Amino acid sequence: MSSPEPQGATGAPQGLQVRCPxxxxxxxxxxxxxxxxxxxxxxxxxxxxxxxxxSYRVEAKPTTEDLLDDPGT
Ligand SMILES: [Zn+2]
Known part of the structure; x- marks a missing residue:
């Protein structure tokens, strides 16, 4: 007298195994x-x-214009 199948009260399977991404x-x-x-x-x-x-890497590009920005004189 044993029921091998677990009964799901809520219908959702208990102990669902998922893989951590x-x-x-x-x-x-x-x-x-x-x-x-x-x-x-x-x-x-x-x-x-x-x-x-x-994403930060893509945005952070080295700009040569910054280096060429000379105050002059
Ligand atoms: Zn993990």
Missing amino acids: SCGVMHTYSTDNPYRPFCGKGCKAIDLGAWASE
């Missing part, structure tokens, strides 16, 4: 996790940091 580790997806779909706070910070620095 940052470090690639499998972890349990939970709405209790504020950092989902990341596995934790660190991975979310890393992902945001990488995105920010990458």
